[in-house]
Amino acid sequence: MSDRAERAPVAVTSACTGCGACLLTCPEHAIRPHGQPLDILAELCTGCMECVEICPADAIIEVG
Numbered sequence: 001m002s003d004r005a006e007r008a009p010v011a012v013t014s015a016c017t018g019c020g021a022c023l024l025t026c027p028e029h030a031i032r033p034h035g036q037p038l039d040i041l042a043e044l045c046t047g048c049m050e051c052v053e054i055c056p057a058d059a060i061i062e063v064g
Contacts, residue, residue: 007042008040008041008047009064010040010052010063011061011063012031012038012059012060013059015057015058016055016059016060017056017057018036019057020033021054021055022038022051025050028045028048030042030044030046031051037059049062
């Protein structure tokens with residue numbers, strides 16, 4: 001199993017306000033509103049960083 005399948009290149013921190021901007025921005029629909037912070041599906045995330053750029057709370061960070 002590849003690293004990509006095991007861990008997404010981004011993570012949602014506790015600073016997440018649940019505004020949903022990242023949900024609408026993600027071209028791969030890899031972010032799911034199941035929980036707080038939101039879930040990022042590693043198998044779908046391509047690491048484009050659009051969610052990092054759009055987050056008004058700076059709650060999504062690059063990892064690894």
